[in-house]
Amino acid sequence: MNKHLKNLELFLKSSNFYKGIRLSFAVVTPFVVLSLLGYSQFAPAIVVGAFLNAPGDIPGSLKRKVNAILISIGLTMLITTIILFSKTYFPILLFSMAIISFIVSLISVYGFRASLVSFSGLLSMVIAFAIQKETAQEILTHVGLMGIGGLWYLLVSYTFQKLAPQKDKNQLLSDTLGLIGKYLKLRAKLLTKREEREALMKQALVLQTQINEKHETLREVLFTGRKRSGRSHYDEKELLIFISSVNIFELVEAKHLDYHEIDRIFSDKKHHLKASKNLNKVMGNHLIKLAELLIQNNKLPNKDSLLKALSNSNEAIAEYIEEVKLPKAREGALVLKNLYDYQELLLEEIRAIRRVMANVENASKVSFKRQDASQFLTLQEYNLNVIIQNLSFNSNLFRHALRFTVAMLFAFIVGTILDIHNTYWILLTIIVIIRPNYGLTKERSKDRIIGTFIGAAIAIAIVLLTQNTIVYGVLAIISLTLSIALIQQNYKSAAALITINIVFVYSLINPNAFEVIQYRVIDTIIGAIIAIVANYMLWPSWEVNNLKNVLVNALKKNKSYILATKDLYHEKEKNLLAYKIARKEVFLAISNLNAAFQRLTQDPKSKQKEFELIYNLVTLNQTMVSAIASIGSFIMNHKTTPASQEFDVLIEKIANTLQIASEQLEGKNPEQQNDEKTIKEAEETLLKTFEVLSKNRDENIEKGNTELHTDTLHHLQEAYLISNQLTWLKSLSENLRKATESYSQVI
Template sequence: MLMNAGSSIRNFLKSSDFLKSLLVTFGIVLPIIIGISLDMLPYFLSVAIGMFLTSSSDVPGSRRHKSIGILTATLIAMLATIVTTFAAANLYILLPIMAILVFAISFISVYGFRASLISFSGLLAIVLSFAHKQTGIDILIHTLLIGAGGLWSLLLSVSFHPLLQKRQINNGLTECLSLTAKYIRIRGKLAIENTNESNLKTELYDLQVKINDSHESLRELLLNERQTSGFSNFKRKQLLIFIELIDILELSLANPANYERINKIFEHHEKVTDPFIELVFELSNRLEQLALCMGKGKKLTPIKDLEPIINRCRLNIQDYIATVKLPQAREGALLLHNLLDYEEKQLQKIQSIERIYQDLESNRKSSLRNKEGQRFITHQDYDLNILRENFSFKSPIFKHSARLTIAMLVGFSIGIIFSIQNAYWILLTMVVIMRPGYTLTKERSKHRLYGTLIGAGIAAVIVLLTQNTYVYAMLSVISLMLALSFIQKNYRTSSIFITLSVIFIYALIKPDAFEVIEFRVLDTLTGALIAMLTISFLWPAWESSGIKSIIVQAIKANRNYLTEINNYYHHQKDNTTAYKLARKEAFLEMGNLNAAFQRMSQEPKSRQQNLGKIYEIVGLNHTFLAAVAALGTFILSNKNKTVSHSFELIIESIDTNLTQALQTAQNEELIDSIKEDKVAEAYGQLEEKYNELVAIRTQELEREENKPIDPGFRKNLQEARLISDQLKWLVTISGSLKKAVIEFEGKKS
């Protein structure tokens, strides 16, 4: 227990979040110390505020993107500060000005994640303008010093960018390794557990969302920095690890894809698959071990030899054939051979990562050229047309901006009417917790309330035990640093330390700390209540109203993934960029659908329209993606000179099912289906090819009963069986998906 706690603390202290919080805390505290020493605290406090306001926009990315983000946040914070402070002199001017500012600044979020954090800086600037009221020339001085604080933030960010980015990449790879290991482990559990299948699938979907986020962050960090100068050797090796991790995810998604069929074939021979399942868990453990070593920065510890388990897998295949006898055992044996091939490929990928980590592949070149790598980054479009397109109540960001504006005005009015001390805390609470969706707002509200109450309780105990201002000062700095460390990973914990920091800062200024605690809790409750009422009754953004478009995008991405696999199967060029781009989009869109469903399941029961049918669609999409990944990994690994007409016809049938599902969801006229007799004929032709190979093998065994099968011939058998089975399964899944979408649309209407 103590060892685990110690390890967690060490990992936390090594994390990029802690390093960044240390840097931001230093950037805030240093001006305050200088101000106190020079007896010019009010001026240097403005610099500290500027540093605090702009630090939130400093998120992982290239030096250029971070610099532009901080400078933009600085300009918006200055504009918000000077306009709000000047307008504050007249309430009738302030209210409309405040409404325009809040709406305009929050509307910037249409440009993505970094823009939303820049928007957050501007909204914070509006709120903090009410905390430090200025008059006359002091308004201009205060605004310019906030700008100086923004430049100070930029200087620290640029100076420590290499160190911070190195740690962010290392932590990102460590996290990705660990998440992928968990993903493989759950896939293994799904193959053997029937009673807990629903919970395991939910956990699997949640993991895929996290892995997608991890992949996107790593793409931004690894592929978007100094593209013109290329990669350093160190970064090239990190990129190679990342590429292998993506391939491992695809393999784990496809391995094994059809659990039902495996369970059916080996219903009376369960022990046959035991070493295969054991190998899955050992692969997961191996990745987890690698993640631990990378996280600690240590050499890779001695690795368990998996060859004995692989040999047991091979022996079990032979024993199965000897027990069941050919030809009855052939289908199961080929399935096990394919399964073992997948697991051996996973092992090869993991061993490749281990060699890279141990610096044994220092001369290997990255498989992604700079220009090619840029295509894998999700670029944000900053066209002004995006503002125009989103300027309607059809846009979630527009509704969120309008909702936040009204909530802020209501909160501000309550503060004035009831003469609430530090009423800007109400506004601050709303700015921090309100999100475009109900679920996220509800979650942050709960975390904010729990954090505030726990933080207030801890602060009350400390205030009772000591009245020492030096203790308050030290605790306020430590609390601020810890609050910033946890703000992205654990908002509830962050809220505890934010509350502690605020209370200790005010305890330094005001003698009655308990009064500060009382108002802090009251204002937080008021802000959270207003936030929840507005998100529930003002143009509520329920997931059920927008999930159809996410379903459409997921089906489109899966369809495109299948198309690229088909293109590669026909042409089989060395360049797999188009295939990998399609794979990336399919994984991302599936993750988006998983996340949307999770949010929907946490909304009020009355708003969970067709939840069961949507869950079915999510599951079918995930199963289809797994089946496509299985087909894709096999085709990429096995060259084929000719593509049969039957293969093309079945692919066309699958594509037609997906197209009809999309047309149904988009209320379009359906295209004609492929005739069932033609599909059946294509199945027959694929079976015929397989049966011809079986006949050749049967003749060999008739001439020589124990003649070993030629490895190349066995590969042909595996290909014929696997491709035939995968295509049949894809037709079934796509048909079920089409049916589910039709039923979903029928229930809606």
């Protein structure tokens, strides 16, 4: 019961629910006020204008949000005008529909915010079919009132943001910490759940993509939202929590362990890993709790469980050495020590978040140059060349725009010929459901149909209980608020609530509610079928054909990342910013690769060609990033010895292998390097460095010098990590080259 109450509290305090209230206020207020003043005839157009221009109101910089809504207002007014004037001339109407559908859907090439503006434009086209205006004066008056409604929504949005300026940012930070907490717990399972690793790794890919998406949005919100006059106390806190979340994510990524080696070393000693596993679980749960507190504003949880779990993890190292004995225990002890050091760093970042949330004095002080911050932003180009470059069948979005246009025209023509009641409901279903890839379209179609049936069933039950129009009006407002709040979290539930909303809104106009429900269900099914068939039959975009460029980008970013790590090892202070930028770019590249793979898994089985090979490429790229991150993380958090020539030789070899792999995919003829002897010597030298340090340590133990100095331990850890990780990275890069060679031959 307490859990359900907590979840309800989190939902009611969430920015998603706040957005639902914001839209409901913007829609209901003009209707109520104008009705009371005796101008109710103007209300529908203003309400439609407010509703149509809400989609572009998403978290981000205020400037981009305002620009998106203003562009949306202009676009919806233009499209409504064209459709209303064209309705009396069927051929012209079809031509207008085709041009609008194609051009407006192609706006999505400018990114996610643009895709929502595009959705507003397409939605206005469909709603225009439900509007009955005959004369030019009526049409222009209606369009003008729509523009007023759009500006009204902009004013409402701006006011609500000023009333709760931290709402969106806190929600994003909360979502991010919650996802990282889940990711930490999943990584704990990977340590010992040998049989479940493949399934867990696939779950990890999804979480990594979601975390990277949240981080990208937070960069825009936090870095572009800063005032020239400086940051407020809240800005400082949010920025510090964000930085810690990025550091935690990188640390987690840096410990993508060689699980085969773990299994080999701890084959019959898995119980020594339990303390490390438990610490990850405790930290993950603590992050989830902190995520909830960002919304709830309750007291911080006690940190004793964290400190106890860390202490147990440290004691597990001594217990392992005691049981296995040195020197045999050295390799396993170093693995446990490296794991402990990484978890200790994680705990420090979690405690940093705690200090910020507790308003500890001097906790919210951060120095970040404006020019440095701008380098972390992923800028979207808005020039005409972006659309021109996409006017090709090689472009996924071009094929989607074409497919969408044909589906819309087909549905409209069939609806007109068969005289289907409310044909625009079919068009509305297509707009909401159809996506560039088949899998997501199919998933949304299923959720939409199920949600519509559920909503219709609930609406029927309510209609049987009462025919009170006041009850219908109240339910229409509540269902609208909840549907907007849930549309990103649970599309099936949102679809049910949208159906309830539409039924009761129409029931206020048409007393025969059962007729409204019947047509709503039938039209939704027809629209969903058209969307699925169109995606499958018309210029289909199977993800297997879109992977090449994503893979090439991931390989290139991996190469840049490992070279940035090399520079970091040589001069830490000078190259730290460049390293962090390279890290951010490779994380995004891998996130895009993970997302592409997830879309591939949603395609029909018959279209998932070379699935195992592609999965191998995805996991190899992911493992490369983690292996590189483990070196970078160690360098940043420890005092290191000067980088050796052998280190540089191996890094250059790995970078060259990645270059060859990317050129193979691009269809080039890469130059092969015949330097195997030099590479082998570099590997042996690095390994010998560790062996010499180990031998010296053994000799000291034999002499009775059992105390291990911190510097000696760090040198042992460094030598072991560098030697093992570079050998592993070399092997991974070779495997990547072979896999890309096989894949390039297939494609």
